[in-house]
Amino acid sequence: MKRLDRDAMAARVARDIPEGAYVNLGIGLPTRVADFLPVDREVILQSENGLLGMGPAPAAGDEDPELINAGKQPVTLLAGGAFFHHADSFAMMRGGHIDICVLGAFQVSVHGDLANWHTGAPGAIPAVGGAMDLAIGAKRTFVMMDLMTREGQSKLVEACSYPLTGLACVSRIYTDHAVFDVGPEGASVVEMIDGLTLDALQALTGVRLRMAA
Template sequence: MLRRLPTREELAARIAEDIPEGAVVNLGIGAPTLVANFIPEGREIIFHSENGMLGMGPAPSARRLDPDLINAGKQPVTEKAGAAYFHHADSFAMMRGGHLDLCVLGAFQVSEHGDLANWSTGQPGAVPAVGGAMDLAVGAKEVYVMTDLFAKSGEPKLVDKCSYPLTAPRCVKRIYTGHAIFDVTPHGFRVREIFGGLSPLDLEARTGLNLHD
């Protein structure tokens, strides 16, 4: 058990540890893109970017920065040996056709049934379209979520039922937060790993959920 809460980079490295050898993976916009920087040495993971790249590498150093090499969030990336480029439509065909082993997405809310809400809070000025998140959530064989356990307002992001517009129902397998890692099970959220010296009872008190350990 980590006796303190992990940094965002440490959480990304923890996710990277759980990605199996040879997996084809898409990383959602935002914090999930950090995962590409922490793949354990010697492990082959093939990263897909929805803007048309397979074989994406980690973020570049200032000396290696190429403005033509970007991910879907317009962040600079590198290319691995054997990287391929293709039309946007082909990229979405890969996503929708079940060719991705795993995707790591951010979230506004995840329900105990694995429902994902990550594209809009429904508030004025919110993001106007779902983008590729819906295709990833239903097309990838497994969906991991990387997010804070609590919103800036203090409300928990893990809920019994999502109140925000859904991206996809019953798609999330695991949630990585700075307080704990949770699996989605038929009986609700199960605590897989916990940080900062907290207990499942502490998390239940703060989230209002019934958690399994």
């Protein structure tokens, strides 16, 4: 049973982003999605540091140190792209002008609650950034994450034990094992990697699962 690698996860997320969508890609793993958006599909990427019309990562040697995303990674700017004040960027996010945001997570509950800014552990460094604004302000919130922690615990949980970023804000989760829809009725499995069964996936996560209609 071969789990999806991070590029395959990013490509899977990209498949679900429709033509004309305004999208914010969170710091870390979600930024890879930019590299897998089809060139024949117009998707407008927004970065919370004040960039609209962001393109994929530049080729080695073509990096511009003044053209970066919110995670300080070098990016490109597509034709028609724009720069603007940080406050205007957050006004876009809070004002409901982002169609989809893709965020990483420490935990997501089966009802769509999100925990991604702090583990609550003593000495842990919190990093909220714009996650709270995006999780609530975007029309749809996707999460992209490994299903299991390094210690073998599921990040898809019945109820989050970490401090919450937002309540009932996540609609879909993309992992290295499966894609899940979450919401008021709990978690359903959209698809799984080859060789994985619903029973085995349910045993991994420890939460009640059903196949999506």
